[in-house]
Amino acid sequence: MAELAELEDPRARAVNEKHGDDHGVNLGKLRAVAKRLKTQQELARQLWATDDTAARLLALLICRPKAFGRDELDTMLREARAPKVHDWLVNYVVKKSPHAEELRVAWTADRDPAVASAGWALTAERVVKKPEGLDLPGLLDVIEEQLRDAPERLQWAMNTCLAQIGIEHPEHRARALAIGERLGVLKDYPTPRGCTSPYAPTWINEMVRRRESTG
Known part of the structure; x- marks a missing residue:
């Protein structure tokens, strides 16, 4: 979280907020952090629980999509009010889940x-x-x-x-x-x-x- 805070960029926040996303981290830099961390499911769950938009985006990049249960994904979607979090959750996680059709x-x-x-x-x-x-x-x-x-x-x-x-x-x-x-x-x-x-x-x-x- 401290590292994400250091990546905060007022210009990036201004652009993101125009699209309804309340974070100021450049997505390219966020992806670089995710690449370094690699897949870490437990850390992804912890990041999601922070309710911080940048942390949740990072969580979606390092999670294991098939590890989430159906009800867990349903809860996550209902919590995902930032448009980018909503989009990434659907496209990067739910589409790869065995529960995709039921959901x-x-x-x-x-x-x-x-x-x-x-x-x-x-x-x-x-x-x-x-x-x-x-x-x-x-x-x-x-x-x-x-x-x-x-x-x-x-x-x-x-x-x-x-x-x-x-x-x-x-x-x-x-x-x-x-x-x-x-x-x-x-x-x-x-x-x-x-x-x-x-x-x-x-x-x-x-x-x-x-x-x-x-x-």
Whole structure:
């Protein structure tokens, strides 16, 4: 904790706080600390228990994802209110857990939009990597009904799922495009030059175009 405190950088904190993250440690330096520590599950649990955002990010880098129980991961997600901690927990830990599918189903139906967003992030991952058994038309029904009015974090995850259905599954592409165009979610999102817009129709069409041009 003392070492993390020494890495505190006011400029990094200013940037991070714009994204809702209350820490001032440069992530490159944080990863260097994690590389030195290597995997240490017990230390990861101790760091998580501090409730300090930088410490929790470090914990997620040095933990053993498969060592966490289902209920432990559920509790951690509900405690993870900083967006970066939430994202890293889902992407670096839960996706590698044997409990990922059970949690995906439970979280997607949760009333807490932050928890539900994690479920939708896991669903988007499955749409791409393991779509067998997913009810894609049913997912599109829910997205069509709920996307426009969803809170920001949940809206982003559902929109990602919509785009991935359109990109990965040609038989559902027309409907995914139509939903995106009708709802207009993230249509005016400021997108840096050279990056793809998160607006689903633009995102879908651009990724399909790239695949066809290289295929």
